[in-house]
Amino acid sequence: xxxxEILLLLSLIxxxxxxxxxxxxxxxxxxxxxxxxxxxxIWVLLQSPDLAITEAAVGAGVTSILFFVTLKKIRAIRKExxxxxD
Amino acid sequence: MSRIRKDYETSFFxxxxxxxxxxxxxxxxxxxxxxxxxxxxxxxxAEGTLxxxxxxxxxxxxxxxxxxxxxxxxxxxxxxxxYRIMAxxxxxxxxWVFLWTxxxxxxxxxxxxxxxxxxxxRYIESGVRExxxxxxxxxxILDYRAFDTFGESCVLxxxxxxxxxxxxxxxxxxxxxxxHPDLLEDDRLFEPKDDVILQRAAAFLLPLILIFGIYIVLxxxxxxxxxxxxxxxxxxxxxLYLEAFGFRRTRRFFTEKTYRRxxxxxxxxxxxxxxxxxxxxxxxxxxxxxxxxxxxxxxxGLILPLNICVGLVVMCTMYAFYTxxxxxGM
Numbered sequence: 425x426x427x428x429e430i431l432l433l434l435s436l437i438x439x440x441x442x443x444x445x446x447x448x449x450x451x452x453x454x455x456x457x458x459x460x461x462x463x464x465x466i467w468v469l470l471q472s473p474d475l476a477i478t479e480a481a482v483g484a485g486v487t488s489i490l491f492f493v494t495l496k497k498i499r500a501i502r503k504e505x506x507x508x509x510d
Numbered sequence: 511m512s513r514i515r516k517d518y519e520t521s522f523f524x525x526x527x528x529x530x531x532x533x534x535x536x537x538x539x540x541x542x543x544x545x546x547x548x549x550x551x552x553x554x555x556a557e558g559t560l561x562x563x564x565x566x567x568x569x570x571x572x573x574x575x576x577x578x579x580x581x582x583x584x585x586x587x588x589x590x591x592x593y594r595i596m597a598x599x600x601x602x603x604x605x606w607v608f609l610w611t612x613x614x615x616x617x618x619x620x621x622x623x624x625x626x627x628x629x630x631x632r633y634i635e636s637g638v639r640e641x642x643x644x645x646x647x648x649x650x651i652l653d654y655r656a657f658d659t660f661g662e663s664c665v666l667x668x669x670x671x672x673x674x675x676x677x678x679x680x681x682x683x684x685x686x687x688x689x690h691p692d693l694l695e696d697d698r699l700f701e702p703k704d705d706v707i708l709q710r711a712a713a714f715l716l717p718l719i720l721i722f723g724i725y726i727v728l729x730x731x732x733x734x735x736x737x738x739x740x741x742x743x744x745x746x747x748x749x750l751y752l753e754a755f756g757f758r759r760t761r762r763f764f765t766e767k768t769y770r771r772x773x774x775x776x777x778x779x780x781x782x783x784x785x786x787x788x789x790x791x792x793x794x795x796x797x798x799x800x801x802x803x804x805x806x807x808x809x810x811g812l813i814l815p816l817n818i819c820v821g822l823v824v825m826c827t828m829y830a831f832y833t834x835x836x837x838x839g840m
Contacts (some may be wrong), residue, residue, distance in 0.1 A: 470618070473734035474647050477726065481742035486828050489749060493835040 429469060436462050453491045460484035530594055642801030642810030643731035651736065652813045652820075656784045662738075663780060663820055666827045667773060673831055679838030705754070712754035719747035727821035731810045737817040741824025748829045757837075764829065766840045773826050776819040783812055 439459040446452045460483030467476035518524050616623040633650055643649035651659050726740030752760045802809030833840045 474645075474736065474739065477735050477739035478742065481739055481746060485746045486742060486749070486831070489746075490831060490835055493832065497835070 425469075429466075432462055432466055432469075436466070449495060450492075453488055453495070456491070457484050457488040460487070530591070530598075638804050641731075641813065642804050643813050644804050645731055645733060645736075647734075648730045648736045648813060648817070649810070652730075652816045653811075656812075656816065659737075659816075659820065660780055660784055663777060663823045666823060667777060670773075670827045670830045670834075673834050677834045677838050704756075708754045712750050716747055716751055716754075719743060719750065723747060723821075723825075727817055728807065728814070730817040731813045732805065732807070737820025738824055740817075741821035742828060744821065744825040745828025745832075748825065749832045752829075752832070757833075757840075761840070764840065769826050769830055769840060772822050776822045780816060780819045783816065 436459065439455050439462065443452050443455050443459065446455060460479055463483065464476045464479040467473070467479055633646060633654070637646035637649050638644060641649035641653040643653065723740050723743035723746075726735035726743060727737055728740075730736035730740065748760070748764070801811050804810070808814070830840065
């Protein structure tokens with residue numbers, strides 16, 4: 425269990441750094457989402473399931489969806505769709 | 511010799527030093543700059559021997575762009591340099607402060623931690639008896655500290671009001687749409703295109719998500735969860751439904767009028783049920799409703815209706831956020 429916790433914490437740090445460093449905005453949002461999911465598992469391990477549910481629903485769900493919509497609005501995703509079609 | 515020089519040019523330290531001197535941006539060519547045109551600076555070539563020419567070219571471009579005297583440019587470069595050095599120092603200082611604090615935190619779950627005073631002792635010893643809630647996190651949030659939770663729900667309501675002020679498209683903006691029809695066209699471009707996979711998956715997942723959300727809200731006083739998390743799950747379910755089936759379907763049961771009625775009645779009920787504690791000095795355990803047997807679904811007095819209220823407010827807020835971000839209305 426200790427090893428699992430350390431693994432989770434390490435991947436938390438990796439996620440936090442790569443959100444800032446990564447090139448693509450869409451990728452960084454998805455990494456942000458996975459950060460929230462890892463955090464959710466850590467909340468369960470810290471015996472606070474209330475927070476875990478909220479983290480999963482708000483952090484990984486609603487916040488990321490709002491980020492996606494904003495990216496669409498400022499046309500950061502649309503360009504890539506065109507690239508894929510080309 | 512030239513190979514060593516080349517290695518040095520492409521090394522991280524060299525890049526860091528160039529960034530420090532204000533010659534280049536560390537993240538140049540790394541960050542996504544597609545949205546900002548005209549900010550592209552000449553990127554130094556990967557060929558190490560060319561860097562001096564590149565630097566000269568960059569200086570020329572800078573001179574043409576800013577049309578400033580040599581002296582001003584020099585002072586600007588000095589300022590940039592000091593600015594960057596200060597930024598690095600500030601970052602390191604903040605990191606040091608955080609690490610220092612973390613090292614000195616009391617151990618997790620220790621018996622002598624400062625958080626273990628008479629307040630949690632009271633909650634743990636007599637929480638179930640006084641509030642009737644088995645999950646005494648909810649008992650704490652919605653009974654001992656219900657007034658705080660009322661403030662939080664109001665914060666959500668005010669936040670959705672602010673988003674509405676900023677992003678709403680109503681009759682006044684129809685003139686704007688007539689003048690710029692491409693705005694509407696854009697939105698239609700982003701509308702869901704009757705995606706079969708998404709619709710099938712949503713038809714399978716939606717009942718599960720909605721029932722799980724309702725379960726979390728209704729069982730808030732018995733198991734982990736409560737109004738806020740359950741409301742967020744319900745809101746995500748609604749968003750999924752909207753994304754799969756479009757505004758035409760959701761508008762049959764959820765319009766702006768529905769949003770207004772649900773939110774206002776939930777907040778008003780919460781306010782009427784709990785605001786008397788404002789006058790009794792935040793001491794509000796007696797609600798007059800029998801607490802029932804702890805563990806039954808109809809127990810713990812006011813906690814269940816308050817949970818439902820908070821859940822409804824959170825659900826409406828999440829859904830309103832999404833629709834307002836999407837197209838400025840429900």
